[in-house]
Amino acid sequence: NAGVMQNPRHLVRRRGQEARLRCSPMKGHSHVYWYRQLPEEGLKFMVYLQKENIIDESGMPKERFSAEFPKEGPSILRIQQVVRGDSAAYFCASSPGGVGEQYFGPGTRLTVT
Amino acid sequence: GQNIDQPTEMTATEGAIVQINCTYQTSGFNGLFWYQQHAGEAPTFLSYNVLDGLEEKGRFSSFLSRSKGYSYLLLKELQMKDSASYLCASNNAGNMLTFGGGTRLMVKP
Numbered sequence: 206n207a208g209v210m211q212n213p214r215h216l217v218r219r220r221g222q223e224a225r226l227r228c229s230p231m232k233g234h235s236h237v238y239w240y241r242q243l244p245e246e247g248l249k250f251m252v253y254l255q256k257e258n259i260i261d262e263s264g265m266p267k268e269r270f271s272a273e274f275p276k277e278g279p280s281i282l283r284i285q286q287v288v289r290g291d292s293a294a295y296f297c298a299s300s301p302g303g304v305g306e307q308y309f310g311p312g313t314r315l316t317v318t
Numbered sequence: 319g320q321n322i323d324q325p326t327e328m329t330a331t332e333g334a335i336v337q338i339n340c341t342y343q344t345s346g347f348n349g350l351f352w353y354q355q356h357a358g359e360a361p362t363f364l365s366y367n368v369l370d371g372l373e374e375k376g377r378f379s380s381f382l383s384r385s386k387g388y389s390y391l392l393l394k395e396l397q398m399k400d401s402a403s404y405l406c407a408s409n410n411a412g413n414m415l416t417f418g419g420g421t422r423l424m425v426k427p
Contacts, residue, residue, distance in 0.1 A: 238413075238414065238415070240415075247418055247419040248361070248405065250414045250415060250416065253413065260412065296361070300413070303413045304409070305349075305409075306366055307351075309353075
């Protein structure tokens with residue numbers, strides 16, 4: 206049973222470009238969460254999704270950031286017009302239900318130059 | 319609001335015991351997680367406490383007191399590979415995790 210998969214593992218973007226981060230949850234998991242970890246800081250919740258629904262996006266910046274989890278395919282976190290402050294590790298986690306342990310993917314390390 | 323506090327850094331000796339404390343103030347509390355994170359890697363699950371008391375799992379144990387908003391992670395027989403960050407996280411209404419800043423543990427020979 207493959208774990209949570211994220212790609213790319215490393216992403217370099219110039220300021221103003223778009224970044225697309227993908228997350229495939231563990232098999233059988235329909236709940237996906239995105240977290241951001243700035244250098245030397247803890248993880249911060251961004252958004253919680255189920256298939257075709259955003260359940261909680263209270264941690265997502267209002268502008269430039271969006272997330273989706275379509276009926277088919279991976280969850281996507283999209284950052285438009287990236288700025289240097291977006292440089293961070295973005296982790297995706299999944300769970301089988303709405304309560305309990307979340308399994309984390311390896312993360313995507315975004316560097317904005 | 320949500321607030322999780324844990325020490326920033328701790329140092330311990332190989333073979334010893336170390337206790338990492340965590341205090342939390344959150345609403346809609348559903349339980350307390352501990353994760354281990356090695357530098358540059360994903361967090362890996364260690365323990366989940368919902369009820370008060372001690373949960374033991376091999377060399378690692380975790381304790382929760384809901385009335386005090388307090389938890390600790392106890393690591394016994396420390397090994398060099400236990401050098402990592404230990405993340406305390408509360409599970410809140412809506413199943414989002416609120417993380418503390420993490421405790422960086424250095425195990426010395």
